[in-house]
Amino acid sequence: MSLIRRRFDALIIGAGGGGLRASLQLSRAEANVAVVSKVFPTRSHTVAAQGGVNAALANVLPDNWHWHMFDTVKGSDYLGDQDAIEYMCRVAPKLVYELEHYGVPFSRLDNGKIYQRAFGGQSQNFGEKQAARTCAAADRTGHAMLHALYQQNIRAKTHFFDEYFATDLIKNEEGAVLGAIVVSIQTGEAMLIEARTTLLATGGAGQIYRTNSNALINTGDGLGMVLRAGIPLQDMEFIQFHPTGIAGIGMLITEGCRGEGGYLVNGDGERFMERYAPNAKDLASRDVVSRSIYLEVKEGRGCGPNKDYVLLKLDHLGADTIMKRLPGIRQSCLTFLGIDPIETPIPVYPTAHYCMGGIPTNRKGEVVMPVKDTPEEPVPGLYAAGECACVSVHGGNRLGGNSLLDIIVFGRAAANEMIEHMKENRYRLPMNEASVEKAMDRLHRWDRKGEGETVDGLKEDLKKAMEDYCGVYRTQELLDKGVEEIGKIRDRLPNVYINDFSRTFNTARIEALELENLVEVAMCTVVSAAARQESRGAHSRVDFPKREDQQWMKHSLYFSEGDRMDYKPVRTKPLTVDSFPPKERVY
Numbered sequence: 001m002s003l004i005r006r007r008f009d010a011l012i013i014g015a016g017g018g019g020l021r022a023s024l025q026l027s028r029a030e031a032n033v034a035v036v037s038k039v040f041p042t043r044s045h046t047v048a049a050q051g052g053v054n055a056a057l058a059n060v061l062p063d064n065w066h067w068h069m070f071d072t073v074k075g076s077d078y079l080g081d082q083d084a085i086e087y088m089c090r091v092a093p094k095l096v097y098e099l100e101h102y103g104v105p106f107s108r109l110d111n112g113k114i115y116q117r118a119f120g121g122q123s124q125n126f127g128e129k130q131a132a133r134t135c136a137a138a139d140r141t142g143h144a145m146l147h148a149l150y151q152q153n154i155r156a157k158t159h160f161f162d163e164y165f166a167t168d169l170i171k172n173e174e175g176a177v178l179g180a181i182v183v184s185i186q187t188g189e190a191m192l193i194e195a196r197t198t199l200l201a202t203g204g205a206g207q208i209y210r211t212n213s214n215a216l217i218n219t220g221d222g223l224g225m226v227l228r229a230g231i232p233l234q235d236m237e238f239i240q241f242h243p244t245g246i247a248g249i250g251m252l253i254t255e256g257c258r259g260e261g262g263y264l265v266n267g268d269g270e271r272f273m274e275r276y277a278p279n280a281k282d283l284a285s286r287d288v289v290s291r292s293i294y295l296e297v298k299e300g301r302g303c304g305p306n307k308d309y310v311l312l313k314l315d316h317l318g319a320d321t322i323m324k325r326l327p328g329i330r331q332s333c334l335t336f337l338g339i340d341p342i343e344t345p346i347p348v349y350p351t352a353h354y355c356m357g358g359i360p361t362n363r364k365g366e367v368v369m370p371v372k373d374t375p376e377e378p379v380p381g382l383y384a385a386g387e388c389a390c391v392s393v394h395g396g397n398r399l400g401g402n403s404l405l406d407i408i409v410f411g412r413a414a415a416n417e418m419i420e421h422m423k424e425n426r427y428r429l430p431m432n433e434a435s436v437e438k439a440m441d442r443l444h445r446w447d448r449k450g451e452g453e454t455v456d457g458l459k460e461d462l463k464k465a466m467e468d469y470c471g472v473y474r475t476q477e478l479l480d481k482g483v484e485e486i487g488k489i490r491d492r493l494p495n496v497y498i499n500d501f502s503r504t505f506n507t508a509r510i511e512a513l514e515l516e517n518l519v520e521v522a523m524c525t526v527v528s529a530a531a532r533q534e535s536r537g538a539h540s541r542v543d544f545p546k547r548e549d550q551q552w553m554k555h556s557l558y559f560s561e562g563d564r565m566d567y568k569p570v571r572t573k574p575l576t577v578d579s580f581p582p583k584e585r586v587y
Contacts, residue, residue, distance in 0.1 A: 003440070004191040007428075008034040008159070010418055011179055011195035013166045013222060015041035017049075017142070017404065018386030019201030020149035021411030022365075022418075027156035029419050034193055036161045036182050038217060038510075041150045045203050045215045046407065049142025050254035050328060052117060052134035053099070053408070054401035055092035059113040060132040062124055065089040068133060070580055072402060075121040075285050076395025077537035078553060078582040079235070081571035084363040084391045088402075088409045095408050096135050103148040106137050107325070117259040117325075121285040121399040121587070130283060132259075134401040139254050139328045142404060164191070165510050166221060168439035169198065169229045169382070172432040175369075176380035180225070181439040183513075188506035190443060192436060196428060197381050197418040200225065200359060200367075201411065204387040205521045207514075209352035210463035213245050213252040222388040224517030226359050227524065228442075231369060231379060232557040232566065234390040235357035236521070237529035240398055240538045241472050243289035245351025247309035249336060253329060253348055255400040258282045260325050262314045264293070265345070266301040272310075280587035287397045287538045288587055290350040294472045297349070304347060311345035318342075350472055356398055356538065357528070358390035360557065365389070365414025370557060370568055381421070381429075383414040392555065395570075396537020446512045452497035455511050462489050462515075462522055470526045475543045479530035483563075486523045493519060524558045531565045532556060549582050 010026045012019045015037035026033045037044060056063040068089040073080055100106060100114065107115035114135050122131040137144035153160075164182045170192070171177055179194040202222030206214025223233055243264075244253040258264075263282045266272045276292040277284035284292075293310050296302060303311050314322060314329075319342045322330055326341075333341050360368050360376070365383045368376035386407040393406055469482025493516065498508045534548040535541045557566040572579050 003436070004189065005194065006034070006191060007194045008032045009196050009422055010034070011036065011193050011198045012201060013180060013199065014044070014201035014203060014386070014388070015160070016044035016046040016201060016203055016386060016407065017145055017149060018407035018411035019199065020146070020153055021408050022199050022201065022385060022415040023158045024149060024153050024156055025412050025415035026418060027153065027158045031419065031422065034159050034161060034195070036164045036166055036193070038163060038165045038185060040162050041160065042146055044146060045218055046142045046146045048215065048252070049404055050139045050252065051119060051256035051259065052136035052141045052401050053096060053145070053404035054119070054133045054399070055096040055135055055405065056089070056133060057093055057096065057114060057116060057135065059109060060116045063131055063133055065092065066577065067124060067126060067131065068092065070126045071121055071123055072393065072399060073580045074127070074585055075397055075399040077397055077547060077585055078549070079392065079395030079536060079555070079570055081392050082574040082579055083571050085393050086574040086577060087363050088393050088405060091409055092405055095412065099145060099148065099408065102152050104137060104144045106135055117256055118283060119255055119259050119400045120280070120283045120289065130280070134256070134259065136256060138324070139256050139326045145404065165513065166225065167443055167513060169225050170432060170435045170439060171229055172429055172435070176429055177382040178429055178431060181436070181443065183443065183510070185506060185510055188509065190440065194428065194431060196422050196425065197383065199365070199414055199418065200384040200388055201386045202388045204355045205518065206352050208463065208466050208518050208522045208525065210467045211245070211250040212352040213242055213250055219514040220517045220521035221514065222384065223358065224520045226367070227520050227560040230561070231367065232360065232559045233357060233524050234360040234555050234557055235392060235528070236355070236525045236558055237532050237556060238356035238396050238538050239352060239525065240286055240354040240356060241290045241350040242353035243286055243293055243350050244312055244348040246336060247347040247349040250351040251332060251336060252351070252353070253312060253346055255286070257312060257314055257326060257329060260321060261317055262312055265311050265313055266296045267303045267307055268301055272296050272301070277587040284587035285397055286400060287540070290472055291540060293350055309347045309349040312348045313345045314341045315343055315345065354398055354403065355387055356390070356392070356394040356396065358388050359384040361389045361391055363391060363413065364417040365410050366417060370566060376568065383418060385410040385414045396539060446498065446509045448497055449499060449505070450497040451499055453492055453495045454499060455496055455508065455515050458489060458492060458496055459515055459518065462486070462518060465489065466522055466526070470529055473540050473542050474529060475541065476530065476533070479526060482526040483530055486519070486526050490519050490523060520560060523563065524560070527563050527565065528556050528558050553582065
């Protein structure tokens with residue numbers, strides 16, 4: 001059977017907020033755009049984002065973008081690139097108003113302006129007191145944004161390939177990206193989409209952990225694709241554990257609950273965050289709150305019969321506030337816990353949530369490679385945005401509300417750069433048939449039914465190993481053991497066969513391809529974590545408890561060939577303002 005081939009100006013892989021913001025920009029510039037998504041676009045994981053999107057609108061309290069920048073640099077534990085952070089914070093108000101004009105139904109103040117709530121790590125006047133910067137559509141902000149962007153794309157006549165799975169990038173011998181191989185999940189039919197520009201917007205990889213807040217689709221597909229293309233991943237040791245997942249389940253309870261005035265208590269009924277963050281308390285940054293909950297439980301002050309969680313109290317807020325500002329959270333608690341937060345506190349515990357690292361890019365969204373004697377050079381024709389990318393605006397720890405901002409800002413920036421690239425490169429490069437054959441050979445390796453290890457079995461072993469050896473707190477002994485165990489799991493991949501016929505063969509084959517991506521991302525994460533011998537942001541080493549700027553204020557780069565590590569400097573020079581030098585990070 002001959003391979004189906006389609007041609008477009010731009011290929012967007014992933015239909016979350018980053019992908020749809022980019023495709024909208026491109027379609028409005030009259031580019032011929034293909035968006036490939038393994039789920040229907042409005043089921044992309046952006047739909048699960050609850051709390052809001054950050055922008056210094058100053059609708060509730062005084063604010064400006066420079067304070068937002070300070071908070072983001074500080075929140076990143078000074079690993080964020082300050083030029084990209086300045087760009088993101090400066091443009092944020094404009095892009096939030098743009099979302100409003102696209103039809104996002106933001107919650108409103110009595111004066112008609114966009115409602116803004118307090119979130120962790122926000123401050124006025126460079127750390128003096130709490131800010132209110134997070135623009136919210138109740139507790140369904142991501143849902144509202146995704147639906148508005150999808151509708152705008154339909155209006156702009158963007159071409160969608162729904163329920164298609166991207167397997168491999170196609171490159172020529174000079175390293176330029178020419179498109180990708182994608183597979184119909186329904187029929188199993190493969191297709192080559194040739195494109196002058198390709199954007200990866202495939203989201204995160206939370207499914208490497210057993211307890212996580214991510215959808216089942218978050219399997220690090222874009223991350224696996226770039227590793228197989230010989231491109232490194234950056235800062236993958238920095239995995240954010242959200243402090244308030246539903247205990248035992250992992251489903252997210254938004255930081256907006258604490259922004260509205262909710263607070264955490266331990267088994268003694270004590271507001272313990274006053275001990276760990278005396279100023280910010282429950283609105284300290286996520287890594288601080290997660291570690292605090294972990295320590296309370298470890299030291300025997302947890303709640304419940306096994307003392308293995310803490311409680312998030314909202315009952316004092318009153319029914320009106322909860323029904324108006326947190327309706328989705330109330331419904332989740334009723335559905336999954338059988339409790340009503342209007343009356344009963346919510347049992348919570350940290351859950352794997354967000355990957356600060358990813359595909360290395362510059363602030364234009366271009367994927368960049370380290371080249372000898374130069375800091376980095378763009379990979380021709382390849383771009384990335386959103387959680388799969390590492391700009392890096394989040395550094396060692398992301399602030400709540402900055403992820404929805406990240407996807408909008410850099411989805412748009414990448415699209416603008418793609419438009420410029422197409423103006424300067426009007427003709428397509430010849431297709432590299434050898435690269436196509438290599439990608440098809442890998443795809444056909446999973447055309448196998450038989451007896452052996454199962455996809456589900458190996459996946460469960462992988463998730464357990466990551467939870468056991470690369471969690472909230474880490475040591476060299478644990479991480480080295482993790483590298484060993486994930487290596488054994490990787491060695492078992494060739495023994496996996498598709499032998500669960502309760503699924504269709506095509507669906508089972510997609511799950512096998514996802515597993516391959518998960519294994520590669522897990523190995524990258526644990527190797528990077530074992531190499532970084534300091535504590536910074538979400539990377540907490542018991543054996544190296546301090547941040548070591550002299551040696552470790554640098555970005556890590558992991559190459560899959562030989563599990564090799566390299567490093568590159570942090571961009572500490574902003575675009576127009578003075579830089580923020582590293583300081584002790586306290587809340």
